[in-house]
Each structure stands twice: as structure tokens, then as C-alpha cells.
Amino acid sequence: MTPQAAYDELIKKCKEISVLGSAASILHWDQETYMPKNGVGHRSEQIGLIARMCHEQFVDPKIGELISAAEDSDLTKDPESEAAANLREIRHAYDKETKLPKDLVEALAKTTAQATPAWAEARKKSDFSEFLPWFEKVLDLTLQKAEAFGYEGEPYNALLDIYEPGATVEQVETAFDGLRKELVPLVQAIADARKRPDESIVTRSFDVDKQKIFGESVAAAMGYDFNAGRLDITTHPFCTGIGPGDTRILTRYNPNRLNDALFGTMHEAGHALYEMGLEKEKHFGTPMGESVSLGIHESQSRMWENQVGRSKDFWVYFLPQAQRIFRESLGDVSLDDFYGAINTVKPSYIRVEADEATYNLHIMLRFELERAMTKKEIKPKDMAGEWNKRFKEYLGIEVDKDANGVLQDVHWSSGLIGYFPTYALGNLYAAQFFAQAKKDLPGLQEDFQHGNFSRLLDWLRKNIHHHGQRYRANVLCEKVTGEPLSHKPLMDYMKAKYGEIYGI
């Protein structure tokens, strides 16, 4: 078999596995939207079966043989070629999936299936000690997973690599350290500022049907194509790229808060624009048709949510529209007051409710604790105490109970250790990309004042989306911005923004 023939066969198999896997995406979407409640048992059987079939087909030794037959050949001579990128990333995924012993996969599945309801119960009672035995088991199995994958330096690198391929603990640490040094004082200065926006403007009454119409008009203006997607309601908002021509977003509405669904919709539409910008017609089911990493994915959602959606230029155009739709609640509001209201900074316990500035502190805290735990510098049983200590240090408030602290997120109970950093990496990449886009596209933010986002979207498509996984995240960052990832663009952006709003 020639390398080319092996490559073609490999790509065919990968595409087929992805087509099957994409059926599970619809099953999941349906589960979170329209599925009748008694369907849940059968649904988990369907999703479980498809996941198992995809896994079995992918770890088939035949796949390994095809990779081997193709990878050391002319096909990979140019490391930036489609074939080279596909082979590099398929190899990476194949090695990962085949390295895990079956016993460990089953133990993880079984343990997390029990740990998640145990966590939910413990959170309800706000009793960390109840979750602790499960937490210890999950950590133990996760460390075994890291050993099975192998790593340089410390185990956390193996975990990080699952969600952010190629990223290292040192890179993350450097970026986070730089950020922490400037962000903690900024948040403190904001807390001490005399000038304060009035957040209550966006906590008036906002009819849910009208919110949906407004959210859809914003998403459409961003470039979200409703012929290739749709917006539905769910409990935990997400975006799902089913396949070519089908990328769906979901949100939830709060009739007494405009921000939640509005910026939630922009966030998910940002993810969706990335999915829609991948060349799926050609590359679906192969790395060249897939997103780079969770961090890069999050950079797209956060850029649209924050750099675009929370900018004053954006609201020059959209506030008058919002005022026509929500006349009673917004009719009397000035642009500056509205802009302040949607950019209020207020340290709070819960990550998912955090504002743009404090959010990253929530993440850094988790990263540090996770890392220390995988290095056995902190024991699970001491996590609640450590959490509360650092929380006070970074955000200036005392955690009142475990449910508002160490027990708040589902991630650890479901085995996602090493995942959190990607949220903050997304914010860092977003700021760095956006700073570059502004340089490359003079007058970009004036476009926003006219509801025009096409130059930004085209720039993102050309520089990021179209590449699929041609480049790893750190390489992509350097290709696009000429610099490695840094905390500076995000801090510059935040200092300028909050400097104006809080008069500091």
C-alpha cells in the first residue's frame, strides 16, 4: 500500500467515524432541548453505544497501521500541509486513545457516573466532606490516566494536553502569573472606585419572547447563518457543531436580567461562527476540519461576547434597537449608563456568574489548586480550606459555604481535571487576536457602530477558522499576532475599559 493510498483510506475511516459520532451530537442536542423526560434511559443507551462504536473503530489496529504507512513519507514533508497536519493530529489522538488500558477507561466511566450525582448531593447540602471520598477516587484515576498518557515534567502536562494539545504548564503559568500580578490590583482598584455604574438598568423586566427576537437579530448581524443553525432554549447553554450546514446554539432566558441570554447568545454564536468557518464541506471528520483546542474555541466565543458585545461601539448601533424592543425598561437609558451597566465588575462566589474582569481570577485559582493536587502538594481533603484562603486573597471576599466555593463546579466529579485553564486561555487569546485585528483592520470598531461585523468575521475566517488544526494553538497565536501568548493585550484592554467606566 502506498502512503497516499494508506492516507486516503485513513481519511475515509476517520470521516465515517465522525459521521457516526455526529449522530450522538444530535442525540445530545435533543436530550437538552425537546426529549420527553421518560426517554432519558434509552437515550443514554444510544449515546453510550455510539461512543463505544466510535472508540472501537478508532482504536482498531488497522488505523494504527494506516497512520504508520502514511506518516513517514513525502506526505509530511511540508509540516504545514493538510496531510501533515491531519496525520500529526490523528497520530496524537490515536496514541492517546490506545494508551488507556480498558480497565482504566471503565473504572473512570463507572466512578464518574457515581461521583457526579454524589457531587450534586454534596453541593445541595454544601458539605465538602460528603464529596471527598469520590473526589479522591477521581483524582487517583485521573493521575493513573496521566501516567498512561505519559508526560514531560509533571503529570498536569498530560491532562492539559487532552484539552489544549501542545500546551504546557509552564506556558500557562507564565501567562497566568503575568495576569494575576496586574489583575488583582485592578480588581481592587475597581472595588475602591468612587464612580460606579448602575447595574440595575439591566435587571429590569425583559419579556422573554422579545429577548429571543433581539438575540436572534444580534446573532444574525454577527454572521450566524440561520439556514445552517438554530437557537433553542436549554438549562446549560452550549453550541454544537453537528456537521456541515448544521451548527446549533442554545441559551436560557431570565426575564429579569438582559445580560444572561444576550451575552450568552453572543458567546455561543461566537463558538458557532468558528464551527461555521471551518471548511467542513471538504474536511469534516478530519483534523483540518476541526477546531484547534478548547482555548482557541473559547477565544472566539469570548471575543464576540466581550471585545465586541461589551464594547461601546457595538451599543451605538444596538442600543436604539434594544430601546425600540424594550421601550419600558430601556427607553430612558443613555449609552454611557447602559455601557456601564453591562460592564459592572463585582467580585462574587460563582464562576459562571462572574464578570469579565474577575472571571480569570476564578480560573487561576482552580488551575493552581488542580496543579498542586496533581503534584501531591495539596491533598483533596485540604482543598476546601485552600480554596477559601486563595479566594480571599484574589477576590477580596470570604467564602461563606462550600456550595459557593470548592463545590460549585461539576468538572472534577466528571473527571475534568486540567480543563479549567482553557477558559482563561480563551480570554487571553481573544484579547491578543482582537488587538491584532484592530491593527490589521483600521476603523474596525467604527464598523461596529453601524452594525457591521463582516470585516472582523472575514479576518477571523482567514486567519483562524480556515486553518482547522493546521497549527497548534501556540503556533497559531504566533502566526496571527507575531507574538507568543501574553497577558498584556488582555490587561491593556481591561485597563482602558475599566479606567473609563470606573474613573481609575
Added chain:
Amino acid sequence: MTPQAAYDELIKKCKEISVLGSAASILHWDQETYMPKNGVGHRSEQIGLIARMCHEQFVDPKIGELISAAEDSDLTKDPESEAAANLREIRHAYDKETKLPKDLVEALAKTTAQATPAWAEARKKSDFSEFLPWFEKVLDLTLQKAEAFGYEGEPYNALLDIYEPGATVEQVETAFDGLRKELVPLVQAIADARKRPDESIVTRSFDVDKQKIFGESVAAAMGYDFNAGRLDITTHPFCTGIGPGDTRILTRYNPNRLNDALFGTMHEAGHALYEMGLEKEKHFGTPMGESVSLGIHESQSRMWENQVGRSKDFWVYFLPQAQRIFRESLGDVSLDDFYGAINTVKPSYIRVEADEATYNLHIMLRFELERAMTKKEIKPKDMAGEWNKRFKEYLGIEVDKDANGVLQDVHWSSGLIGYFPTYALGNLYAAQFFAQAKKDLPGLQEDFQHGNFSRLLDWLRKNIHHHGQRYRANVLCEKVTGEPLSHKPLMDYMKAKYGEIYGI
């Protein structure tokens, strides 16, 4: 391997194939409801792949070996036992699926994929000659399929057996002949009757949202469980049983006709009650958890739609409710007038719009033509002429154009020859079962006057639903009613009903 071990392994495999296949049911449901339009290409890849995988897994020689190892054993000693029924029907399906040469399967798939749009185009132009070459090809391949399956008597038996296992052309002919002899004169008498209901009552204005609420309340009263299902809007209404706890119904609304969505919803809910009544928790994925045949399935939908929904007793309870909801359109209507309006008989061209009485004539016409065609007594090129001739004879009206005649249904273009009779078999079984239910449950129709359908549903569950495929349709009919299928119960029912309404 013991017969029991082989049986257990076989059942496990069948269940797994069904779980996978049920993912395609959701993909199809989504395609007909919420899928964005650009998703259609990927969707057909997903459904095609899953269908191919299910087929490949089922025709695996290993399945044949397991059947053989189990079927001639103590397991089948009692032919009505679960194991015997499962083995009988799995054998039947396995033989069918393995008998078709791969070339023929592909030729049929390819030809019908092209014939269907060709038919749609021909219908649009009302030009039968444009569809004719495709019709000839489909018929030729379908006859090859009949040969591959094998049959006693004539090829039509092989085709009928696909949709109505165990039914024979003689049985159908006997029932249809009896029906035709009495039904044609009845329809003629109705056409000549002086007393005529005023159909315009149900063609007033009916708000679509209110129709949905009313339809849901009727379905719920029937016993449709909205925790295990939902009602959505689609172009071509259907019911889909996804799996345990998830059976969905779909309808469409006409703001100027109450009947369409109302009786459509009852029809689909009737199908759904059958699906919900199968013992899927235990038997999903095996014949014991599946419906007997298309004819028996249709008997359940038609009984709820017609014997229940178009009865006067039903409207004793529901007309006052409908009047509260549709005050402007129905406020002034008497029970007798409403009952007449929903039971108007009027010969018309289009099967799917036909009333309860003339509907069966549409079916009989198709059965006769299909059968003659498979016996080569009629050539495809003569079908339009033959159609029009018989249509005049049975329904008393001249067909004005092919689009209103031989071109109206999609079935033939997609290879469904032998399918039509199941619609009329459904009506015959419905009437015969309902007559028995009335005998077994004194005062049953008085229950309807109080919106109470639980005795009927319990009777259907006990006598029909719970059996799955334990009995073939004709055996089931004798078990339940003590008689083979006959046209008499349906004719008795119609004579009584239309006798009153039309004063004949």
C-alpha cells in the same frame, strides 16, 4: 453453545442493532422538525451510514448461526412462547434481508433515489409519461425483489409479506371484494341522499395555537403520555417510536379547517398508544416488543381517529370544550350539526384527503392495479388509463388530470409496491376490533361521553399491544374477535353511521 446461550446472544445482538437504528429515528424526526435546511446533506449521510451498519450487523452469518442454533430446540416447543415468537420473526427478517443480492439492493436504492424527484417533477407537470420510464424500472426491480424473496402463488404475495407478514393476496382479495360490493352502493346512496350535513362549520377560522392546545388535551385524554412523548409540527404527519419512554407524534395545522390537525393528531396518537403499549422496557429491539404489521398499526390509529374521534359520544364530551376554546367559530353549533360536518362523505381525487367512507375505494383501486401489474396483466404505460376507468366506476367521478390520479402518491417512486393494502386492512381490523371491544365492554361508548377512554385503552393493551409480535395479524384477529378478518364489521359500522347522518 446451548440453544439458550445462542438465543441470549442473538437477543443481545438484536437489541444492540435496534438501539443503533433508533438513533436514525431521532435523526429523521429532527430532519422533519427542527433541522436547519443546510443540514440536509450531512443528515442523509448520517442516516445512510446507520442504515448500512444496522443491515451489515444483521446479515452477519453469525446471526444466522445463532438463529439456527436456537430455533429447533425446546425454546420453540410452545409456538406462542416469547422465544418462539422472537425466533420465528427474527428468522423471517433474516431470511428476507439475506436473500436480496447486494447488486439488487444498490440498484433499488439508486433507482428510487432518482425516481422520487422524477415523480415529483412529473406530478408538478401532471405528465405521467415523464414518470413512466422510472416507473417501469422500479417495477422491474421490485419484481426481481419478489423473485429473490420467493413466494407461493403470485409475486404480489412476496411484496405484501414485506409490509403485512403472513398476509396473502387471497385474504386481501376476499376482504376487499366483500367490501367493494357493499361500499360502492353505499357511497352512491350517500351521493344521492337529500339530507346533507353542512361541512362549512369546520372550515371556519381556527387559531393554530388554540388548535394545538385542544389537540394536546384530546391526545392526553386518550391516554397519550406527554412525559413519554411530544407533539410537533411537520409537513407530512407521522408517529415515531424512538424507544422505551419516547414516542413522538407530529401534525400540521390548517387555520381554516379544524379536521386536519384534530383527526390527524388523534390518528398519530392512536399509533403512539400502540407504541407506548408495547412492552419495550423488556422487549425493545426484539419482535416481542414490536408491532405486528402495518395493517395492525393502522387499525390502532384509525380506531382512535374514526370509531372514537368521529363518534357522536366523543363529541358529547368534547364539543362543549371545543366551543369554549373556539367560541367564535363553534359557539353556535349543535352537536348533530357538528357530528354531520366531521362525517361528510364526498368522493374526491386525492386519497390523503378522502373521507372515511370513500378512502377504502382509493386503496382497493391501487391494490387491484398493483396486483395486475405484478402479474403483467396491465403494463405500466396503461396505468393512467386503467386508473381513470376504475376511479369513475368506484367513486363516480372523472379524473381530470394525472396529478389528481395515477401520479398522486409518492409510494411507487420509492419502491413501495404492496404497501397500499395495509391502509384498508387497518380500517377493516379497526372496525372488527372495535365491534369486539363494544361486546366485551358494555357501556363503552357512554364512557366516551364523559371523556373517559381508559377501558378501551386497557382492552387494547391487554388484547393487542402487550402481545408484540407473538401472533401474526390474521391469528391475532381470530384470537381477539373469534373470527377471521371480514368486511362485515366495517360495513355494519358505516351503514349505521351514514344511515343516520344522510337519512338513508
